[in-house]
Amino acid sequence: MPTPSEVAGMDHDIAKAPEAPPTRRDALRVAAGLLAVGAVPLTASRAAAHADDADVCAGGYDAEFEAALAEAEALFEADGNRAVAPERPPGRYTLPLRRGFRVSARYGVRGDWLAGHHTGIDLAVPTGTPVYAVGSGVVVLARRSGAYGKAVTVRMRDGHYAVYAHLSRIKVRQGAALRAGARVGSSGATGRATGPHLHLEIRSRRRYGSDIDPVRYLARRGARLL
Template identity: 85%
Template sequence: MDHDIEKAPSAPPTRRDALRVAAGLLAVGAVPLAAHPAAAYPGDIDVCTGGYDAEYEADLAMAEALFEAEEHRAFAPERPPGRYTLPLRRGFRVSARYGIRGDWLAGHHTGIDLAVPTGTPVYAVSAGVVVLARRSGQYGKAVTVRMRDGHYAVFAHLSRIKVRQGARIRAGARIGSSGATGRATGPHLHLEIRARRGYGSDIDPVRYLARRGAPLL
């Protein structure tokens, strides 16, 4: 069961307040935008070719700030985090592992690419709140879920999105279908786990899921 976090009574925040919060978040967590040529992956074709995406990061910060303002709640971690599950339920090929060195602004691949046919169902790995569900920049059609433990799961390059922004979802809920939208060389799921909202806070998704009873590999 999800539990809202009570806050002291105050005047309802306006959209202008939310925009101001989002601007502050971007100012604090912003990373300079730089050009990044596509990294080469010998033998792999279904991968991400983008780097830092200013449009996506701005959309994510704005969406989270607006949601907090509209829902009168803070995004504090919830306990217990609940169960975890895999994002795919059919065979896949790892076309790009987490941490591969390249020309990304972070210096490495920030997620793991799982090559599957377009239209393959994609599922939430944990319960949480959908903070962004839309097409945005190089990630293409993407869904970002803030999980109960405070981490973020990014599901990118989808062909279809089946959840709405602001929805509270359970582990295993279908969030969309795999695809090749945004900057991708072929159909795959880019799964990224972030310790915080901002770019560069990524952690190994394989280790993250394995430690929570959902081994990906």
């Protein structure tokens, strides 16, 4: 278990967690406050109370992230950016990580999220692990915003969106055209997270709630994640 000084140095950003590890009562008290503004589900806050053995997302829908994403795409469309439009053929696909990982939270886990389930898959890896684009496309958003922390959103050539969240470092800029396998950043625990991991989310449209299973999506395109 990390010492209080080590905990203070981690970039977990869980509502400015106290220096000492939170008790179950502390976690539920924080969750109650967040639930009042619809920021995080109770099930996720319970996971946060056991951060020693869980590297998962501790938030669901985040209005700040969704607003930033909508604004960014609107600017792209206003500029007539053709890279935002889906193209055929979509090109090859690859895996987001090139080293071993542990699945700390699978896609579709039921809970009190606004979508009713976990909208991505959480892959636990040490902070700083390189993260790569699973498919070619254009970077719609690359910034720190809300519960997703430092995140990169790519509109892929088949019209789907890939969200790489909780990064410790972003390596691409908004508007950049990417090929499959291009590095987008490094894994971390920014935003609402209980430990270092990559949250990979695939959306069929830009809006929250249009998520699909990342494992099946990649497998059908020749990239087997699990």
